[in-house]
Amino acid sequence: MSITIAEKHSTAAKQYVQAVYETVSKRNHHEPEFLQAVKEILDSLIPVFEQQPQLMEAGILERITEPERVVSFRVPWVDDNGKVQVNRGYRVQFNSALGPYKGGLRFHPSVDASIIKFLGFEQIFKNSLTGQPIGGGKGGSDFDPKGKSDNEIMRFTQSFMTELYKYIGPDTDVPAGDIGVGAREIGYMFGQYKRIRGGYEAGVLTGKGIVYGGSLTRKEATGYGCVYFVQEMLASKGLSFNGSKVVVSGSGNVSIYAIEKAQQLGAHVVACSDSNGYIVDEEGIKLDTVKRLKEVERKRISEYVKEHPNAKYVEGCGGIWSVPCDIALPCATQNEIDEKDAALLVESGVKAIGEGANMPSTLEAIEVFLNNGVLFGPAKAANAGGVAVSSLEMSQNSMRLSWTFEEVDAKLHGIMKNIYNNSVKAAEEFGYAGNLVVGANIAGFKRVADAMIAQGVV
Ligand code: NDP
Ligand code: 2IT
16 A cells, blocks of 8 residues: 555655655654554655645644653552562653544553554544544553452552653543553542542543443444444445454454444354454354453453354464454454455455454555455544544533433444545545545544644644
8 A cells, every 4th residue: 555655656745755754764763563653644645745735844744743742651569469560651642733632541561652652643643533622642551451450450550540640631631441441440540530639520531430420332432433434334335244254353342342233233253362362153253251251250262162162262363364254353453464364364255344453454464455455444444433432421521411322322323424434535535536544544634734734833
């Protein structure tokens, strides 16, 4: 995709974009994931700068690729054996042109500056696509929640918030969940924030429990939203989920609710995974079992086959893309589909990909999909439903009222349709009809660029 775009344009715009990329790449040479995210966006913006050269003079790209603020801090805590542990915490406040920084917190041992910066950068454009008034940010820690007791999780999250609280607030920066951060962690962090601040600022975090200011449908929003987006892509070709064979990677928050919505629409979901391996159940995944294993008991997906002996478990999560399907929904983590996996999916006849995770396909994998006419819903667009409903949670907190599940779900559905339509339109307008990677990047960028120009050089 990137190569194709660069080839098509031999202009000042292309040189400008490439020069900015070189500067970013020199300055952040040790951050591969961040550079991958920047490369994908910058290449697809070449047609915009060709049409609107004045944007080059405003230094938009130079500014948008540099975070407004990066905070890194020590998180000391005491484990159940009385031993002092130290983790590193991060918050990257990337861009506030459209509103308060908004984006999740990830707790996973792989977290470093590169991961948080790629996620924060993507979040700027994703949040813009939702049409909501939210800027882009992301945070997290290299803390590994696996195998930790509930008390350890509480002590860690309290220590994390004891530093993070200085940088966040309902009108400045509003974190939420991501990998390793769900309702339990958000609850402990909210409690600590409230205690430190001495006031009930409900809008400081989203993904809260329903009884203390959370929004109905937030838990379901990313997975449902991804399926709503793919539904639009399929409909454009006269296809649908009904009767389709679907593979979903991961078995966390996004995966579970993507499976739920796909099944409600009549799909036959046959496989899901965790970081250890994947299960294939040709009779259809029994979602109640997955929900109990993952949401309640916090066990491995391998346990599934003990209860459903007709299903099979395969060690190693990467092999899931060898399971033939019509629709693949990567909902686990970054770079989980490489060029080889993409080729396998194409060979098996995949018709559509919906990225529930952030940047799950490598740049090479995306090219394989686009070159083979696979309908491809890029992460920024397809997984924007989560943050969109987070923004609706902020609205409800400000108004001190709660909408019903149906009201929020209807708004989510409308937002996902708009994101799809705006991405399609932008792709057509700039000469890349059918390429939703280019379309979503341009549609997301334009709103932020307009706001940045209006606000001057800041
Ligand atoms: P969860 O922690 O709930 O679930 C993550 C799932 O992915 C688990 O099944 C986990 O397996 C698996 N996984 C995580 N890391 C890896 C890895 N390195 N290799 C293989 N599998 C892995 O997270 P979410 O469902 O919230 O997030 C999943 C993806 O969706 C992420 O990319 C996230 O950034 C993105 N996202 C999340 C949103 C949200 O609202 N939560 C919104 C938009 C995007 P295991 O348990 O074994 O680690
Ligand atoms: O990647 C994401 O969009 C999220 N993890 C959700 C962010 C949010 O603020 O709800």
